[in-house]
Amino acid sequence: MSDGQDERRLALDVEGTLGAARAGTLTTSRGSIPTPCFMPVGTKGAVGTLDAADLDDLGASVVLGNTYHLMMRPGVEVIERLGGLHRFMGWDGHLLTDSGGYQVFSLEPKVDDDAVTFRSTYDGDLHRFTPEDAVDVQRRLGSDVQMVLDVCPPLPSPPEVLRLAVERTAAWAARARRAFVDSDAPQRGLAQMGIVQGGVDVDLRAESAERTLAVGFDAYALGGLSVGEDRGAMLETLDAIVPLLPEDRPRYLMGVGDPIGLVEAVARGIDLFDCVIPTRFARHGTILTRDGRYNLKKAENTAADVPLDETCGCVVCARYSRGYLRHLLQVGEPTGPRLLTLHNVAWTIALVQEARAAVLLGDLGRVRSDIRRGWE
């Protein structure tokens, strides 16, 4: 089911490998993305507390947008009238959008073979949403990379739930690919990513991988992980499934962004990551450091004349003390969560960049043990 266009769309040029890990460059019509790459999450048209100029300064290559939130507010029509999601956000870098499925499936929707029916969290209205709708909405948003609508059960789930999720995900993938190929998206240089489901049942997930590959996408994601299972089970699943994915296509582990998860998944050949941890932690006063997560509101920071993380090269660590940043949190100044967000996102991007460099230099083991020391 080729789209008849550039077969190289979103192809990965691998520059170096270390075991299963690889460092490379993704090239798109918009530019290039060094991988492994962490994508900050811009839920409602902005990464919380930040704007596009901040994302430039952070050196973010890709930002993830949430289709569910954007189609509810302000709505696709509005974003189209304002020139598409890039121009809406003022962001010239890459945009990857999810399908909306992840949020929708958290709303206890009714799912049938054709579609998912859910009530909007914004106004309570009923919406029916098909795989084709997900393609169309993301195409209209103008995402550089769009995700198929999949069925993502929490873990643990009964075998029959995981089986049904794989069946529907496969059927929906074929419909989504057809809708994508028949649209103007390929001509516009946009790409589409398929999603492998199957929980931590390796056989089921291998089947899902095979069926997703049979449809044929520009890239492949692992969904339905980091949804309740322990990290060991997740990593074993990666060990088993990543080798089944094509080497010249990027691999995206959806929703994983804790430091150990990041470096361990890089070691297993994952290229793309997204996660709300850096932004959500910042909102609650928690910072990411080489020594682990840390609640900055603790009284011991009142007059602490040290940066958030001595090893961090971000603009916040260069300019502000823990004492000042804690003060901003204590008095409720919005500048506080903002500066913590800048740090946490910069820290996470830098960690993945460090892992990339370590793949090329052959010392990823050092990064892995260093992160385990601080975070385990």
Next chain:
Amino acid sequence: MSDGQDERRLALDVEGTLGAARAGTLTTSRGSIPTPCFMPVGTKGAVGTLDAADLDDLGASVVLGNTYHLMMRPGVEVIERLGGLHRFMGWDGHLLTDSGGYQVFSLEPKVDDDAVTFRSTYDGDLHRFTPEDAVDVQRRLGSDVQMVLDVCPPLPSPPEVLRLAVERTAAWAARARRAFVDSDAPQRGLAQMGIVQGGVDVDLRAESAERTLAVGFDAYALGGLSVGEDRGAMLETLDAIVPLLPEDRPRYLMGVGDPIGLVEAVARGIDLFDCVIPTRFARHGTILTRDGRYNLKKAENTAADVPLDETCGCVVCARYSRGYLRHLLQVGEPTGPRLLTLHNVAWTIALVQEARAAVLLGDLGRVRSDIRRGWE
């Protein structure tokens, strides 16, 4: 009562005049400040939603800090341990601090000839605060320019209240100057500004000016205006009192920052301004434009593909549409108030810079009529 140090401290080099208006440069040990100059208000150690890097980008020359809030949270000791207010905030530009009096007098304090006694809004504790305390706190904060503790009654107030305010302000000014001169502040290149009170009673205010000048300060402020009186009464007071102030000393009109007030006060010879309007309006979704203030939340902006103000050169107007910015407000993203703050502060700084250029070019009348057209 000279401090025996550099008599030129905070002296103003006037580069051009137009009637009573003047454009000049203030030189301090820290650097130079083109005047007229608008000073954004950094109440609790940050200009709301912004950090010091933003203030650099905005080209702010001076930021105002609120002594009351800072001495309550995190406390002077903490700021001293973190290297003083400049280093605490990460801000290398100029800092002017108020005395704390304005906030304290809003708390229905007990005032006697010696001091003011008030309950903290933070923890309800009783505090007694003298003019000498105000000098000492600001000296420890390391403000480049500190203000004397004055008595600032609302308008209208009975004549005896205004009279008592002038008497106490004059007595406290002499005590504050003595405390300042006897401290290490002059040696450190810090400056102190006296405050003229007297409401809109021109005779009383002239007396207050005379008594403040007799004490002798590095600069002179007009306090107790824009506290309830109409703008006409305020401007008539400026017409009468500004000519009584020395030409080589900066003149600061405290708390005025509405666009008409700014340009009309520039026309009357004022050099320095502070006001919370740009930041407070931004917090509530109101933008400053050449056509007046405007509530961006109006539905007509839903898909508005125009900048906040077509005439504005700020980074927000260069990058974002009204539609996008309204969306951020509607969904409660903190990026929304932040971008509006960047615009409103940039807009106000640019207006005062435009007025400065107009003084030098001789066409301040054009700026005044243009602002009156949009704002009256």
